[in-house]
Amino acid sequence: MAAHRPGPLKQQNKAHKGGRHRGRGSAQRDGKGRLALKTLSKKVRKELSRVDQRHRASQLRKQKKEAVLAEKRQLGGKDGPPHQVLVVPLHSRISLPEAMQLLQDRDTGTVHLNELGNTQSFMLLCPRLKHRWFFTSARPGDLHTVLDMAKVADTILFLLDPLEGWDSTGDYCLSCLFAQGLPTYTLAVQGISGLPLKKQIDARKKLSKAVEKRFPHDKFLLLDTQQEAGMLLRQLANQKQQHLAFRDRRAYLFAHAVDFVPSEENNLVGTLKISGYVRGQTVNVNRLLHIVGHGDFQMKQIDAPGDPFPLNPRRIKPQKDPDMAMEICATDTVDDMEEGLKVLMRADPDRQESLQAEVIPDPMEGEQTWPTEEELSEAKDFLKESSKVVKKVPKGTSSYQAEWILDGGSQSGREGDEYEYDDMEHEDFMEEESQDESSEEEEEEYETMTVGESVHDDLYDEKVDEEAEAKMLEKYKQERLEEMFPDEVDTPRDVAARIRFQKYRGLKSFRTSPWDPKENLPQDYARIFQFQNFTNTRKSIFKEIEEKEVEGAEVGWYVTLHVSEVPVSVVECFRQGAPLIAFSLLPHEQKMSVLNMVVRRDPGNTEPVKAKEELIFHCGFRRFRASPLFSQHTAADKHKLQRFLTADMALVVTVYAPITFPPASVLLFKQKSNGMHSLIATGHLMSVDPDRMVIKRVVLSGHPFKIFTKMAVVRYMFFNREDVLWFKPVELRTKWGRRGHIKEPLGTHGHMKCSFDGKLKSQDTVLMNLYKRVFPKWTYDPYVPEPVPWVKSESSSIVPQEGME
Numbered sequence: 128m129a130a131h132r133p134g135p136l137k138q139q140n141k142a143h144k145g146g147r148h149r150g151r152g153s154a155q156r157d158g159k160g161r162l163a164l165k166t167l168s169k170k171v172r173k174e175l176s177r178v179d180q181r182h183r184a185s186q187l188r189k190q191k192k193e194a195v196l197a198e199k200r201q202l203g204g205k206d207g208p209p210h211q212v213l214v215v216p217l218h219s220r221i222s223l224p225e226a227m228q229l230l231q232d233r234d235t236g237t238v239h240l241n242e243l244g245n246t247q248s249f250m251l252l253c254p255r256l257k258h259r260w261f262f263t264s265a266r267p268g269d270l271h272t273v274l275d276m277a278k279v280a281d282t283i284l285f286l287l288d289p290l291e292g293w294d295s296t297g298d299y300c301l302s303c304l305f306a307q308g309l310p311t312y313t314l315a316v317q318g319i320s321g322l323p324l325k326k327q328i329d330a331r332k333k334l335s336k337a338v339e340k341r342f343p344h345d346k347f348l349l350l351d352t353q354q355e356a357g358m359l360l361r362q363l364a365n366q367k368q369q370h371l372a373f374r375d376r377r378a379y380l381f382a383h384a385v386d387f388v389p390s391e392e393n394n395l396v397g398t399l400k401i402s403g404y405v406r407g408q409t410v411n412v413n414r415l416l417h418i419v420g421h422g423d424f425q426m427k428q429i430d431a432p433g434d435p436f437p438l439n440p441r442r443i444k445p446q447k448d449p450d451m452a453m454e455i456c457a458t459d460t461v462d463d464m465e466e467g468l469k470v471l472m473r474a475d476p477d478r479q480e481s482l483q484a485e486v487i488p489d490p491m492e493g494e495q496t497w498p499t500e501e502e503l504s505e506a507k508d509f510l511k512e513s514s515k516v517v518k519k520v521p522k523g524t525s526s527y528q529a530e531w532i533l534d535g536g537s538q539s540g541r542e543g544d545e546y547e548y549d550d551m552e553h554e555d556f557m558e559e560e561s562q563d564e565s566s567e568e569e570e571e572e573y574e575t576m577t578v579g580e581s582v583h584d585d586l587y588d589e590k591v592d593e594e595a596e597a598k599m600l601e602k603y604k605q606e607r608l609e610e611m612f613p614d615e616v617d618t619p620r621d622v623a624a625r626i627r628f629q630k631y632r633g634l635k636s637f638r639t640s641p642w643d644p645k646e647n648l649p650q651d652y653a654r655i656f657q658f659q660n661f662t663n664t665r666k667s668i669f670k671e672i673e674e675k676e677v678e679g680a681e682v683g684w685y686v687t688l689h690v691s692e693v694p695v696s697v698v699e700c701f702r703q704g705a706p707l708i709a710f711s712l713l714p715h716e717q718k719m720s721v722l723n724m725v726v727r728r729d730p731g732n733t734e735p736v737k738a739k740e741e742l743i744f745h746c747g748f749r750r751f752r753a754s755p756l757f758s759q760h761t762a763a764d765k766h767k768l769q770r771f772l773t774a775d776m777a778l779v780v781t782v783y784a785p786i787t788f789p790p791a792s793v794l795l796f797k798q799k800s801n802g803m804h805s806l807i808a809t810g811h812l813m814s815v816d817p818d819r820m821v822i823k824r825v826v827l828s829g830h831p832f833k834i835f836t837k838m839a840v841v842r843y844m845f846f847n848r849e850d851v852l853w854f855k856p857v858e859l860r861t862k863w864g865r866r867g868h869i870k871e872p873l874g875t876h877g878h879m880k881c882s883f884d885g886k887l888k889s890q891d892t893v894l895m896n897l898y899k900r901v902f903p904k905w906t907y908d909p910y911v912p913e914p915v916p917w918v919k920s921e922s923s924s925i926v927p928q929e930g931m932e
Contacts (some may be wrong), residue, residue, distance in 0.1 A: 134750040163196035164222040169596075175799040193662035195367075198256075201283060205438040207683040208404035209250065209261040211381065212363060213280035214271060214473060216266070217297030218288035221317050222246070223264055226286055229356040230262055237640045239436060251360075254542050259365045263706075271913060273751070274794075276706050277304055278374060278748060279406065282363055288346060289330050292337040299806070302342060302731070306809035307745065307792045311369045314338065314347035315359060321351075328419065329891045344848065346557040347909040374401070374710075374791045376672050378408040379687070382707035383435075387698040398427065399693040400576070403707060404685055408672065408711070411605050411679040412472040413479045416690055419751050420705075421697050422909040423717045425482060425787075427689040429471040434685045471680055480712075484719050484785065488653035492624050509682055514621040595800050615772075615826045615894075620846050624827070625853040631825060631897035633857030638763050642900070644818040651783065651905045656718040657817050665788050669715055683720070705913065710748045715786050722784045724793045725760055726810030728774040736797065736807055739904055743804060743911055746812060747791030748783065750911050754780040754904040758821045768901055779813065779828040783905050823901045829893040838870075841893045854895065860884075862892045 173182065203210035208878040214230075216223050227247050231238045236253030265273045277283060283304070287293060293301065307547040322330055327361060339343065348362060349355045384752030389397035407889035411425045593633075618624050634640040658664050678685045688709070701707045724746070736742075739754045757769040757778045771777055780795070795808040845851050859881060861865045867883035 138286070155854065161906045178814055181813060190251070191723055198368065199365075201683065202368065203258040203260065205257075207260045208406050209436065210282065210363065211261045211280050212282045212284055212288065213276050214275075214284045215300070216262040216286040217265075217293035217300065218286075218291060219294055219296070220288050221286045223286070224828075226315075226317055226922055227351060229353060229825055230360070232356055232360075233352075235360065237355060241697060248340060252438055253360070256361070256364055256872065257438070259436065260360070260363070261922050267296045270300065270303060270705060270913075271420075273300055274303060274307055274745060275708055275750075276381075277307065277310070278371075278419070279379055280310055280706055281368065282366065283310060284359075284363070285312060285314050286350070287314060287334065287338070289322060289334060290314050292334055299731070302729070303794060303806055304340075306794050306806075308373075309369070312342075312373055313359070313362060314342060314345060315350040315364065316347050317350050319349060319351065322323070328826060352815065357774050373380065373792070374407055374733075376408065376788075377667060377713060377748070378682075378711035379406050380404065380686075380700065380709045381406075382698050382709070385698060385701050387693075387695065389695070392814060395695050396692055397695065398689050399424075399690040399697060401690060401707065402432070402687045405680045405682050407682065409677045409679045409681055410686065410688070411677050413716050415480050415482065415717075416688065417710045417712050417748065418690075418693075418697060419708045419710070419748060420700075420909075420911055421694075422483060423484070423712065424690045425479065426474060426691055427691050428906065429680050430471045430687040430689070431469045431680070455861070458875055461668055467532070471686065480604040480714070480717070482717060484717050485654040486656065488650070488735060526916055531743065534853070535847075536757070545649045560711045566594050567735075614824045615828055618827055618843075618845060623847065624845055624850040628825065628897055631899045633854075633896065634898055635858065635894075637765060637822075637824075637898070642765055642820060642822075644764075644820055646664070647900070648900050650904065652817065654905075655720045655721060655783070655817060656715070656814070658715075659813050664715070666787050668788065672713075700913075701723075708748075711745070713788060716788065718786050720786050720815050721819070721903070722815055723776055723813045723819055724782075724810055725778045725813045726793060726795060726808040727777045728772055728808050729806050730774070732805055732807045733774075733806075738768065738770055738772075741906060743796040744782070744784070745792075745794035745796070747787050747793075749785065749787065749909075750783060751912055752906070753784055754906040755780045755823050756901065756903045765820050765822050768821050777810070780808075780810075781819065781821055783907050785907075787812060788815075789813070821901055823899050824921040825897045825899070827895040827897065829895075831887050831889065831891065831893060831909060832878065836886055836889050836890060837884070838880060839893075840878055841881050842876075842878045844893065847877055848872045848875045851877060853880045857895055859896070860894050860896070861887065862894065863888060865891070867893075 135414045145371065201207035212296065214223070214224070224247070227249070232252065233247060236251055236255070236259075239250040239252070241250065245337050248261070251260045251262065263276060265276050267273060278570065316334065319327060319330060334347070348359050350359060356684075358392070380401065382401045382403050384402040386400040386402075387397055388400070389395075410429065414442040415423050416426055417423050422716065428444045587649075634642075648856050668875055736932050738757050741752055741754050743753050744753060755771055757780060759769060760765040760766075760777050760779045766779065772778065780793075791812040792813055793810045794806065796804040797812075798804055799806050827844050829841040832841040832842045845854070851869060857869075861867075861883070865883045865885050865887060870880040870882050872879050887893075
């Protein structure tokens with residue numbers, strides 16, 4: 128008979144509790160391993176009632192709301208800087224002058240035109256909206272201008288085409304702006320009212336789908352009439368501002384007016400007077416000033432002239448008495464003159480930061496004292512012991528007779544001392560020699576044949592640089608060989624391997640074997656600065672910015688900065704149309720160190736980029752040229768060098784550059800032979816750490832000649848007996864996962880007997896890993912020439928732009 132089983136609807140009663148007091152074991156079982164907090168470590172918190180909790184939450188909400196409203200009112204208000212808007216047309220069919228004319232609404236407010244070189248800009252004052260805007264413009268072809276002005280713009284206004292949205296040039300510009308970091312932006316469409324009524328709805332649907340790829344959840348406004356321009360201005364004024372971390376902690380300024388006073392001694396250097404509105408943080412005259420693209424400078428003083436674009440200008444009421452009116456006008460002019468001559472701060476030589484960027488190394492600093500007699504005697508004993516040679520001699524031979532017996536197999540340990548010379552120079556020589564041999568072989572193997580000629584072919588060949596094509600082909604070959612055989616090199620036959628690889632060492636494990644980061648540092652490391660703890664220094668500086676009040680020009684003031692020892696080329700660039708942007712530096716940011724940046728290859732660029740090539744960096748607010756190293760992005764203490772910038776993973780770029788406190792975005796450009804710059808990688812600044820070790824690996828390969836069970840005779844790895852003995856302690860490995868070591872050399876031609884942990888296959892390859900620490904080249908240059916304006920064709924190749932406005 129089957130037992131009765133309760134159904135799913137059976138009533139479940141609570142289990143009976145066994146009394147008020149439980150034992151320790153039941154309490155531990157119910158706790159399931161959780162431990163109670165210690166009463167001493169617990170913060171004493173006052174328990175609030177439910178009403179007080181609600182009141183406190185409402186107060187916090189009110190404070191946050193007031194902070195947001197205060198920030199919104201300050202930007203563009205009477206006490207804050209003007210709302211700077213950068214207008215960027217993303218298509219060649221967009222009429223930029225027509226859009227700027229629509230934004231210059233005389234009915235909305237007062238318009239002050241300002242011609243800054245080739246860029247159109249104007250100030251719009253609107254007392255009715257209690258807002259003032261400063262509109263500037265930049266073409267996507269002028270990439271440096273767009274990137275530099277986007278660093279200081281409060282809002283970017285993108286103008287879209289009603290049919291396509293943006294062309295290839297605009298898409299390339301958007302890629303660079305997204306990598307650098309976008310401030311607040313707004314999308315506007317120009318020309319949609321010119322389409323037929325039936326096509327306007329379809330055009331909007333297609334455009335919204337195209338915009339979703341780059342700007343998801345964003346709507347676009349129209350800019351065809353004066354009414355739509357007014358709605359756009361209201362949108363710009365009420366929009367929530369997005370912050371860029373690298374500029375919020377620094378004071379920065381966009382130059383509205385520039386004056387240059389040459390010095391008496393040299394006309395090429397003088398005092399530069401930069402006038403503009405202070406943004407970001409308070410400007411201190413004792414801090415250093417960085418002019419983007421030109422370098423770091425010191426300030427003499429800060430003046431406070433009258434605001435040239437006040438939101439509410441003072442109006443003088445008509446007086447009944449004309450004498451009284453004349454007296455008021457006279458006092459106003461005197462006040463204006465006093466305001467124009469007002470000096471806020473002058474630099475204090477004792478507190479002013481120095482421009483010293485490098486440490487001046489003392490060659491006598493590493494000099495040791497003269498050794499004592501005990502140390503000399505110990506050195507002599509050590510030399511005697513190391514110079515002793517073990518020989519096989521007949522029994523009964525004295526030590527004096529043994530000195531005259533020749534032994535061909537004897538070898539002194541100091542044989543290779545005379546061959547110690549710089550390994551880097553030898554590497555360059557070997558690379559040049561291999562390139563010469565490869566070029567000679569190519570000349571012997573190939574012949575040039577003329578198949579046919581035409582006028583179009585001649586015109587096309589005139590634009591082709593044969594030397595650049597040959598260099599690029601060689602780079603492609605090297606990159607392909609590196610992918611197929613990573614880090615493998617051929618052992619030279621004319622130079623002994625123990626001399627060619629004398630600076631390399633073997634490691635038992637690349638991950639766990641020790642390596643001292645202070646060992647064998649180059650001379651350039653004596654010129655750089657290093658923090659004892661970079662993270663703590665960064666935190667303390669940022670905390671000081673947030674808490675400590677700094678003396679100087681407040682945010683929103685219109686000031687004139689007197690910058691000393693500025694070359695005249697800075698003014699010439701400004702007069703030619705380039706924007707002048709200045710950033711105030713934080714402590715230590717003028718000093719040179721080793722910067723590590725995490726970057727990823729841009730998918731639009733496929734050309735091979737080799738390590739130590741000169742590249743152009745946009746790192747935060749800086750722009751400079753340098754020759755970097757590429758290494759793997761791992762969590763270990765040693766990082767393997769990458770000879771090429773690969774596209775399938777993130778790499779770390781190591782370079783000598785001035786200290787910059789992260790966060791900061793990084794863009795890498797490469798200058799082509801025609802002067803154009805192409806984006807190759809984007810990323811962010813990781814750390815400032817000279818102790819980060821980049822290790823170069825070299826793999827020597829050999830082939831098994833005779834194979835026994837676990838023994839094998841390997842050849843072609845070395846070509847003489849001495850090299851086999853020299854590299855005998857280094858561990859071997861094979862491509863199929865076997866591990867082993869060298870037992871002994873065989874003969875005098877580099878054959879060696881090796882033992883492995885398993886039987887080898889005949890098609891396997893024996894490898895030996897050697898390692899050496901490498902350092903970047905000191906090629907830092909703060910001056911970057913302006914690139915040739917460009918557009919991107921439909922085939923994604925960059926071509927020069929003609930007819931730039």
